[in-house]
Amino acid sequence: MTATPVLDALGADSSLASLAPRADFPLLAAQPALHYLDSAATSQKPQVVLDALTNFYTTANANPHRGAYALAAAATDAYAGARETVARFLGAKDADTLVFTRGTTEAMNLVANAWGAAHVREGDEIVITALEHHANFVPWQQLAKRTGAHLRIVELTADQRIDLDHLAALLTPRTRVVAITHVSNAVGSITPVAEVVRLVRETSPAIIVLDGAQGAPHLPVAFDTLGVDFYAFSGHKLLGPMGIGGVLGTRARWLECQPWQFGGDMIEWVNDHDSTWNVLPHRFEAGTPNAADAVGLAAAVRYLEALDMRAVREHELALLRSAHEKLAGLDGLTIYGPPPEQRSGVLSFTLADVHPHDLATILDQHGVCIRAGHHCAQPLMRRLGTSATARASFYVYSDASDVDALVHALVEAQRIFASVAD
Amino acid sequence: MSDLQELYQSVILDHNRKPRNFGPLDEASGTAEGKNPLCGDQVEVAVKLDGDVLSAVKFTGSGCAISKASASLMTTAVTGKSRAEVEALFDKFHALVTGRAAEADITKEALGQLIVFSSVSRFPIRVKCASLAWHTLRAALEDGGADAPVSTE
Structure with missing residues (x-):
């Protein structure tokens, strides 16, 4: 150039x-x-993020959602408060539609398994783009292989933006998933989300999954008005600790998902040969939650909100x-x-x-x-x-x-x- | 000389710019492909054995200056050597780039021109770049039809 x-x-x-x-x-x-x-x-x-981590472990450390004592309640409150803070930062009014994960990679695997495996059938189509990070590429590629769905890849313009004409051409009534990055990690291109949403809604019943790993740290995000179905992000790219991130989804889409990891916290009742599931968001957070890092992430987003x-x-x-x-x-x-x-x-x-x-x-x-x-x-x-x-x-x-x-x-x-x- | 000047000394830059024995090898008796998944370096090494002696080695591929120069200098160092001699030289080279040459009593003379890679040991991230071609050469010598690619990961 x-x-x-x-x-x-x-x-x-x-x-x-x-x-x-x-x-x-x-x-x-x-x-x-x-x-x-x-x-x-x-x-x-x-420093405020590091302090929040230390503060959790020195003043509120107990297993959330379990113990019947004041300290466990403090841990539960700290974790729930972190969820409220992070959901607000990303423009989601309903904090229970935020599921914490280890990061974007786990979030994409969650959506591909919890929603994708339940709704994508042989002959369906999954649309991704040539811009994607492997974390938003391989889960869909493998879902397509497992289900017999067709993987469609949107090509790029000469300056590495998503070719919206090609996207429009690939969308059909059989498209079940459109998974696109909000911002390219490799070259930085910003996806015109409103335009993508309009094109997809016009022609297909597909869900729209946005990879926000590079979006949430750098751009204002208002999930409730974006018009997408899922938005995944990583905490460590937006001043937070490693090992915490999450995915926002609309309540309707979450209710279409099957649990994908099983264990403590995500169940309502376990019978010998069947189980029932806890409510959102816990249904998709099996095992002891990463409360300390969630609290650290909340401190990070408050720091960003102040900026x-x-x-x-x-x-x-x-x-x-x-x-x-x-x-x-x-x-x-x-x-x-x-x-x-x-x-x-x-x-x-x-x-x-x-x-x-x-x-x-x-x-x-x-x-x-x-x-x-x-x-x-x-x-x-x-x-x-x-x-x-x-x-x-x-x-x-x-x-x-x-x-x-x-x-x-x-x-x-x-x-x-x-x-x-x- | 600064660390950088030592790493990128003129012999290395020269072999990077004008790699020796670069290109396909006719009538190869063994080939192998090596990849460094971390940075995308890729090398194919083809060998021709004359009995036990490595009569020709050529390479193709793309990568950083260290990996390319290493492949180039390797081809010049191993041509005409027996399999055992190649293996022994690889051991010496590996000791050099991982900073163990002194403790292994490896002399400058034993390494010949490969001594230009001595400063790689001060850049641990680059050891894989320097040794990729050698790992691939070893696989090419063992090539009996299997094409499992070599990886430094």
């Missing part, structure tokens, strides 16, 4: 401060020379524009994905003659952490005609110095690889 850097814009962008104080993030505060540009893989954690998700989006867009302009000015650099306005805080690129894996090593030596590889999106990489890209991703604690360090290290990588004559 060739573009001329806009010099006066660069000057203005160079003053971009972080949206959240870096001092709030103990890891970043302890390593001031670190330029963490891999937030799309996992975000750093603010305001609209401001988060604006901040990332400003960083993206700045990085986009500076990188586009480097010789031999190719940026994948749509223009900054149509993407979230992810910049995926390759540099001629320098493999992304080598770039990651060289950048690491300059304190710049980026991801190099296929980003768990091999179907997309095949379509890009490459096995790997380098990916820099921004978040609330990123600032202009991170962008400058990235550019500086890329120039250094070019210099090292140019040192050998042909």
Whole structure:
């Protein structure tokens, strides 16, 4: 890609401060020379999240929903309160329609098993896109194989957005599931959700499953007005702990689901040869819940609410524009994905003659952490005609110095690889 | 020299840019494919055995500079050697890139040009890149028709 850097814009962008104080993030505060540009893989954690975890274990630790004593009630209240907070953050009035999972991957497997296995039959169609992370690709691919349904893959535009015309062409009355990413983890493209919902509702009875792993951390989400059936997300990408995430569903769709994991908490009554199921959301949360991490996640979303998700989006867009302009000015650099306005805080690129894996090593030596590889999106990489890209991703604690360090290290990588004559 | 300059020294950059023995091998007696699932590196190694001696080795594929240069330098190092000598050299190379060359008493002379990979041991994430072609070569030498791909995972 060739573009001329806009010099006066660069000057203005160079003053971009972080949206959240870096001092709030103990890891970043302890390593001031670190330029963490891999937030799309996992975000750093603010002190309030770590405090919430410690506070749960030091003041409220007991098994929720079980003990008949005050401490167990405190644990139950803390877990239920976390559910209320996270549901509110994602724009869902009915907190009981939020089922906690380990993250997006487990959430997608839940929907594919709990809804998909009960409703997808031989000859039905499942629509996914070439943009998907493996977590929203493989569960559907395998469901199709198990049931004899047909897997349809929506192709992309030249700048790696979902080709809506192709989506429209693939939808039929036999389409049972449309599973699409909200934001591409590999190239950052934002899906025009309203348009997708309109197209699907016009032509098919399919449920719409949105992979919000990269959506919820970076864009305001209002589940109740999105018009989709399920929305999955991961807590660790939005300042929360690892091992907690969830999936929102409409009550009607949840009631169409069969339990997919069995055990404690999810049952109502167990007879010798049959059982009945607990109410939502517990029906889909077998075993001791991850209450501590849910409480940590609630602290994370309160932190994001205080920042305001609209401001988060604006901040990332400003960083993206700045990085986009500076990188586009480097010789031999190719940026994948749509223009900054149509993407979230992810910049995926390759540099001629320098493999992304080598770039990651060289950048690491300059304190710049980026991801190099296929980003768990091999179907997309095949379509890009490459096995790997380098990916820099921004978040609330990123600032202009991170962008400058990235550019500086890329120039250094070019210099090292140019040192050998042909 | 900085760590980076040592890792990306001129011999490695040169073999990355102009890999030796790159391309298909006619009348191969064994082939194998190796993959590094983490970063998508991919290499195919084809060998021609003349009795017990490796008379020709060629490779194709794509990957980072370390994996490509390693495959290239490997082909030049093993051509003309017996299977036992190749295996012994792999052991030495592996000790080198995992930082165990000194304790294993492996001399610079025994490694020849492969010594340029000595600094890989300071980049543990890159050990797999450097050793992928070697694992694949071993599989190609054992290739008796089975095509299970080699993986570094």
